[in-house]
Amino acid sequence: MSPNYIAKRLMMIVYTLFIVSLIVFAITQILPADAAVMMLGENATQDALAALRENMGLNAPVWQQYATWLGHVLRGDLGTSLRTGQPVGPVMFEALGRSLLLAFLSIGLMLVLAIPLGIIAAVRRGKIADMVVSLISYAGVALPEFVTATLAVLVFADLMKWLPPTGYVPLTENFGSGIAHLVLPVCVISVILIAHVSRMVRSELVDVLHTDYIRAARLKGISRGKVLRRHALRNALLPTITIVALDVGYLLGGVIVVEEIFAIPGIGRQLIVAIQARDLPAIQAGVLIMAATYSIVNFIADILYAWLDKRIQYD
C-alpha cells in the first residue's frame, strides 16, 4: 500500500465533502422561505425582514453566500441554530457521540452473530441449517426499523416488562440503566444488518469453497475444519470489511428512525428536529457530519482491506 494510494483516498474524502456541501447548500437555497422569514416568522414586517437579510448577508449573490458559509465551516464554525440561537457544532458533535455508541454496539452485535451464521449456512449449504439462516435473513429484511422497534417495545417493554421502553441514560451516570436502555435500540438496528451481512458472508464463503486452492488443500489431506480456518475464512471474510463499511450509510439512516422512536438524543434526532423546524444551519451541519462519518469509515475500511490483503496493490 503506497502513500500515493492513501493520499488519493484522502483527496476523495475532500471531494466527497465538497460535493455534499454543495448539495446541502443547494437544498437549503431552494427552500421556499429564507432564513430571515424563519427567524422572524411569517408575520414580520418587510422592514424588519430587509434589515435582517442585510445583516445575515442574504442579499449577497448565492455563490458568495456559499463561499462565506464554507469559509466558516472550514474554520470549524458550523453556524448558529435558527431555533435555539446556540452554536450548532458542539450540539451536533455531542449528539454524534451518542449515535456512534449506538452504531458501534450494533455493528459489534451484528459481527458476533452474522459471521457465524454465514459460515454455518455456507458449510451446510442446502441443509436445514442453511435454510434456517436464510429464513432469519429474510425475516430481518421484512420490516422497516420503526415497525420492528414498535413491536419490540410492545413485546419486551409493555408486555414482558423486561426492559425500559424508551429514553436515554448516559453510561457514565448509571451504567446498568444506560445499558438496559440501549438493548432494544441496538437489537433493532442490528436486525437488518445481520440479515444482510450473514447472506454476504455465506455467498463469499460458498464461492471460496469452490476454488481450486481449497480443493487442492483438501486433496493434500488437510481436515475440513483446518481448511476452513486456515484457507477459506481469510479470503471469504475480507470483503465483509467493505460490506460493513458500506452498510454504515444504511446504519446512519436507521439510527435516525431508531433514535426518534427510543428518544435517544443522538444526531439522527437532532436532524429530525432540525428538518421539522427548517433550521437551516443545523440541517447543513448535521448532513455534513453524517457524510463525513460515512466517508471516514469507508476510508478506514479501504486502508484496512489493502493492508490485510497483500494481493491488492493500489497505485
Added chain:
Amino acid sequence: MTDFIKRLLGTPQGAIGMVLVLLVLLVVLFGPMLAPHDPEALSPLTRYKGPSLAYWLGTDQYGRDIFSRLLIGARATVVMAVLATIAGTLIGALIGTASAFLGGRADELIMRTIDAVMSIPSLLFALLVVNLLGSSTINALIAVAIAFAPGMARITRSVALSVRKQDYVNAAIARGESSGYIIFREMLPNVIAPIIVEMTIRVSFAVMLFATLSFLGLGAQPPAAEWGLMVSEARRYMHLSAGILIWPSTAIAIVAVGFNLLGDGLRDALNPRT
C-alpha cells in the same frame, strides 16, 4: 422464456416469491373492488374489535375495517414503491451506462460524485427532498427515486463495464456509430438482466422507505390507508389492541419478503453457473 420461468419456479425462493408478488398484484388490481367496508367510514361504537365475520381482521382506533383499509392501501403503498424504484433505476441506469461508456476521466468524475452523493444516507436524502418540496405522496415518490439513483448507477456501471469490453460494442465503435446509439441500442439491452434483479429487491426497500417517511409525517397524510401510515398511527393505540399494529406490519412484511425472494430467484435463474 418458458425454460427461464421453469428455472425461476424451480427454486424455492423463486416459487414462493412469485406467489407472494402475484398475490400482492392481485390485491393492488382488485383490492378496492373486494373491500367489504368503506375504508374511511368511522364508527365509534365498533372500535378495537377483534377479528369477526363482519370485520375479518378487526377494526382500528376509529372503528374502521382494517381488512378494507389494507386492500385499498395496497395501491398507495406498492404502486408508489414500484414507480419510485423504476424511476430511480432509469435515472441510475442511464448515468451508470453513460459513465461506463465514456470511461477515463469522465467516468472517474461521475463515479466519485456518485460516491459523494451516496455518503448521505438515502433516508436522510429523502427526508431533505420531501421537506424541501413539501410532504405529499408524489414528492415522496420523487425523493425515493432520487435516493435510489446513485446506487443503481453504481451497479449498472459495473455491469456495463464488462459489457463495454465485448466485441459487439467494439464493432459498433468501429462502424462509427454515435455514443448515444451505442449506449441505448448496444449496451443498455445487455445490462438489463442484472438490473432487473437489483430492482426487484429494491422494491422492498422502497416500500420501507415510503413507510418510514409516512411514519415521520413526511409521506402519505391521514386518513390515507397507506400501510406505513397505518402502523405509525396505530403506535399510540397498540396497548388497546395489538391487531391494528400487527396486520399492516404483516402486509408490509409480505410485500418486502415477496420481492426479496423473487429477486433472489431471478438472480439464480439468470445466472447459469448456479
